[in-house]
Amino acid sequence: MSDAKEFINLTPGPTPVPPSVYAKLSEPVLHHRTEEFGDVYKTVEEGLRCVYRTKNKVLIVTTSGTGGMESSVANVLSPGDKAVVHSTGIFGVRYCKILRNFGIEPVVIEEEWGRAADPGRLREALKEHPGASAVFCQHTDTSTGVVNDIEALAKVVREESEALTVVDAISGLAAEELETDAWDLDVVVSASQKGLMSPPGLAFLSVSEKAWQACEKASLPRFYFDWRTMHERFLMNQTPYTPAVSLFVAQAESLRLIREEGIENVWRRTTELAEYTRGRIQQLGLELFPKDPADNLTAVRLPEGVDGKKLILDIRTKERIAIAGGQQELKGRIVRISHMGFVKKPQIDAGIAALSRHLSLTPA
Ligand SMILES: Cc1ncc(COP(=O)(O)O)c(C=O)c1O
Numbered sequence: 348m349s350d351a352k353e354f355i356n357l358t359p360g361p362t363p364v365p366p367s368v369y370a371k372l373s374e375p376v377l378h379h380r381t382e383e384f385g386d387v388y389k390t391v392e393e394g395l396r397c398v399y400r401t402k403n404k405v406l407i408v409t410t411s412g413t414g415g416m417e418s419s420v421a422n423v424l425s426p427g428d429k430a431v432v433h434s435t436g437i438f439g440v441r442y443c444k445i446l447r448n449f450g451i452e453p454v455v456i457e458e459e460w461g462r463a464a465d466p467g468r469l470r471e472a473l474k475e476h477p478g479a480s481a482v483f484c485q486h487t488d489t490s491t492g493v494v495n496d497i498e499a500l501a502k503v504v505r506e507e508s509e510a511l512t513v514v515d516a517i518s519g520l521a522a523e524e525l526e527t528d529a530w531d532l533d534v535v536v537s538a539s540q541k542g543l544m545s546p547p548g549l550a551f552l553s554v555s556e557k558a559w560q561a562c563e564k565a566s567l568p569r570f571y572f573d574w575r576t577m578h579e580r581f582l583m584n585q586t587p588y589t590p591a592v593s594l595f596v597a598q599a600e601s602l603r604l605i606r607e608e609g610i611e612n613v614w615r616r617t618t619e620l621a622e623y624t625r626g627r628i629q630q631l632g633l634e635l636f637p638k639d640p641a642d643n644l645t646a647v648r649l650p651e652g653v654d655g656k657k658l659i660l661d662i663r664t665k666e667r668i669a670i671a672g673g674q675q676e677l678k679g680r681i682v683r684i685s686h687m688g689f690v691k692k693p694q695i696d697a698g699i700a701a702l703s704r705h706l707s708l709t710p711a
Pocket of ligand 1: 414489
């Protein structure tokens with residue numbers, strides 16, 4: 348018998364995968380032009396609509412979350428269109444990069460990292476730059492650990508413009524409250540490997556009627572990510588090209604688990620775990636990085652002089668616990684502990700205990 352310690356994954360994606368989802372990955376690979384696959388496709392799409400809280404069609408694409416983000420740009424805009432990005436971290440910056448790659452220089456509202464998007468600033472920007480075709484924002488920015496008030500932001504978009512509201516809920520979906528229809532969100536992008544408890548490789552996009560109309564008129568270049576081609580196959584419970592069939596089968600199982608628990612219970616559980624984690628972190632005398640913390644992960648500011656890169660490497664190699672460090676400008680300065688998806692209190696306790704040992708801290 349092995350005496351190896353259980354590996355604990357507390358990174359904000361790919362997150363841990365439940366055993367019954369793993370089991371699905373070992374089933375024989377289906378052919379994607381069969382009724383069997385069509386049934387799986389339909390189950391996943393229906394499950395996603397339930398988690399997204401929408402009646403809109405949800406497209407399923409074999410790509411990572413960023414591919415979903417790219418497709419949310421390429422399918423709704425044309426050269427010369429105006430776009431606004433309300434950025435709260437690295438993933439807002441990513442939307443800017445995607446837009447620039449398509450030749451669109453966005454109007455950028457940049458919040459101080461750790462602060463949520465201010466709807467008042469969005470209102471000012473839309474007044475100052477009328478005629479925007481789309482506003483892009485993050486539900487939760489995983490790099491800074493903030494959650495944005497998407498309901499309030501979407502309301503401002505509707506009041507001040509004709510723009511589409513495009514939300515990156517790649518880490519927010521199935522972790523934080525999100526109401527696609529009730530909040531009138533046009534495009535919501537997500538991915539398999541975070542709150543949705545599956546391996547990476549699938550991206551999801553809910554598309555409103557207004558966004559479908561924009562898609563018909565849009566003229567940015569697109570091929571693999573063309574929603575029109577996807578839609579033709581969507582109507583047959585298929586994808587245009589060979590999909591990651593085994594990931595569909597796995598995703599169907601994790602959606603079954605989420606639906607069995609109930610999405611509102613998933614939100615509640617995630618919030619409880621987040622409150623617990625924030626409390627434990629503060630008891631250790633550590634400071635939270637975000638002023639507006641999300642419930643799907645906790646970003647912690649490291650004390651001055653701590654080598655954050657060495658810290659997470661030591662915890663991973665010596666304790667077999669993966670926590671994430673900061674990205675780009677935040678590298679070495681923060682650590683991030685995820686509590687979305689298939690993460691439970693004992694794993695959080697183990698992660699915090701390891702953190703306190705390696706930082707030589709004792710609870711207050
Ligand atoms: C909020 C957010 N947006 C976008 C992405 C990019 O997704 P992917 O790495 O799957 O391309 C991530 C991944 O961490 C994310 O958390």
